[in-house]
Amino acid sequence: MRRLIVLASLFLLTLLSSGCFFPRFKVTQEADSLLTVHINDRTIMQFRKIPGRDFWMGTTEVSLAQMKAWGDSRSDAYYARLPGYQKTWPAMNITVAEASSFCFWMSRHLEHGLIPKGYFVRLPTVEEWEYVARCGTDRLYPWGNDWPPVKFEDGRYPNVMGADRFTTGTVATYYLGKPHAEFAQILGYRDGFPGPCPVELAGKNEWGIMGLAGNIEEWCWDRNQRKYVLKGGDWMSFHPDHFNISKFDEMGNAPWPFCPLFLDRRSHRGSGFRVVIVPKRKRD
Numbered sequence: 043m044r045r046l047i048v049l050a051s052l053f054l055l056t057l058l059s060s061g062c063f064f065p066r067f068k069v070t071q072e073a074d075s076l077l078t079v080h081i082n083d084r085t086i087m088q089f090r091k092i093p094g095r096d097f098w099m100g101t102t103e104v105s106l107a108q109m110k111a112w113g114d115s116r117s118d119a120y121y122a123r124l125p126g127y128q129k130t131w132p133a134m135n136i137t138v139a140e141a142s143s144f145c146f147w148m149s150r151h152l153e154h155g156l157i158p159k160g161y162f163v164r165l166p167t168v169e170e171w172e173y174v175a176r177c178g179t180d181r182l183y184p185w186g187n188d189w190p191p192v193k194f195e196d197g198r199y200p201n202v203m204g205a206d207r208f209t210t211g212t213v214a215t216y217y218l219g220k221p222h223a224e225f226a227q228i229l230g231y232r233d234g235f236p237g238p239c240p241v242e243l244a245g246k247n248e249w250g251i252m253g254l255a256g257n258i259e260e261w262c263w264d265r266n267q268r269k270y271v272l273k274g275g276d277w278m279s280f281h282p283d284h285f286n287i288s289k290f291d292e293m294g295n296a297p298w299p300f301c302p303l304f305l306d307r308r309s310h311r312g313s314g315f316r317v318v319i320v321p322k323r324k325r326d
Contacts, residue, residue, distance in 0.1 A: 067151040076250075077319070079152065085111045087148075089319055090250045092174055099166065099174055100316040102241035103132040103253045103260060104144065112144050130240035132258035132314045138270045141165055141261050141315040148317065157319055166318045168264045168290065171273045175287045177248045183285045184247060184255040184274070190231045191255065191285070194245035200255030201239040203280035204231035228280050238277050255285055258314035264290070276312035 068080040075091040077098055085107055089098035106121060107129040114133070121127055121134070148163040157163075166174075175184045184200070185192055191200050204227055233256075235243075244253035254260075256279060259272040271290035283289060 067156060069152065069156040077157070079148075079156075081108065081111045087317075092170075093178070093249060095170075095173065096321055097170065098319040099170070099251055100318065101246075101251055102244070103258050103314050103316045104136075104141075105130050105241045106133050109133040109136075109144065112147050114140070124237070126237055128240055130242065131238040132241050132244075132253070134238070134258060134312070134314055136261070136313050136315055138165075138261055144315075145317055152319075160322055161319050162322050163317050163319055164263075165270075165315060166260075166262050168262045168266075168271065168273065170318060171254075171260065171262045172287050174249060174251055175247070175254045175274070182287065183282075184287060185245065189282055190228050191233075194255075195248050196246040198243060198245045199231075199233035200245045200257070200275070200285075201233055201235050201243070201253075201277050202231070202256040202275055202285070203227050203278050204233055205229075206232050206234060206236050207278070226280060235277070253316075259291060259312045261313065261315040262290070272313055276314075278312065 070078045070080070072078065077089040077091075079087045079089070081087065087104075087108060088101045090101050091098050110129070121131065142165070145163045145165060153162065181187050183189075183191070185194055191202060193199055207227060233239075239257055241253055241257065244257040245255055246252045247254060254274055256275045257277055258274075259276045260274050261270055262273045263269075264271050269292065271292050273290050275284040279285065
């Protein structure tokens with residue numbers, strides 16, 4: 043009996059050390075402002091320390107590859123069938139419950155000496171998101187005050203609804219069919235992408251944060267209203283109001299009447315998220 047217990051213990055230790063139960067998270071720090079989280083051998087997440095504040099924000103929206111490392115298989119089950127699919131697209135059609143579970147999963151693996159003691163991972167608050175989108179200014183849009191959108195610091199446009207969407211075989215035509223009206227695009231605007239783009243290519247602001255204007259809307263916590271809302275535009279947004287830093291979308295609780303893919307109205311093809319590493323507080 044004792045021998046069986048010893049063998050079982052050795053087997054369990056072997057499984058734990060192999061990463062079958064828990065991935066081998068590792069964190070490297072490049073200067074004081076950048077943390078790189080190695081989720082596994084193929085997948086990383088990066089965080090920037092935000093100037094003047096005590097938190098790190100994910101440099102990109104959470105991607106389909108990062109969600110798959112958590113255990114979500116929607117990239118294989120659905121999105122891989124879309125035209126131009128890439129595993130570095132932002133995770134889409136995400137509910138708050140899924141985003142919160144992802145944050146809990148990351149916190150559990152990072153809290154043991156990988157991030158500063160007393161910190162954890164969660165969704166950004168509305169105030170945190172808007173602070174980073176403005177980069178210490180009072181600008182209207184994440185890229186500035188100009189319309190139509192202009193290039194970010196890295197020379198890239200935000201990924202939004204321009205003429206690139208309306209060619210045959212794009213993700214937009216997959217969802218909508220061939221468009222018949224010009225009102226559903228920014229006339230004359232092109233950003234080089236026919237649909238969602240890799241999260242690292244969605245336009246980087248002065249603080250090194252990408253994708254705050256387009257590509258995917260992002261879940262945030264509104265402390266004043268005590269509810270979750272969506273901030274920013276997505277790859278099918280086209281009206282100036284969609285990109286106003288102060289605007290937000292609130293999803294209703296009634297089911298969508300037209301598409302079986304969207305079983306929960308609190309998610310839709312434009313709902314994604316990014317995460318922050320913050321100090322623990324009672325209200326969090």
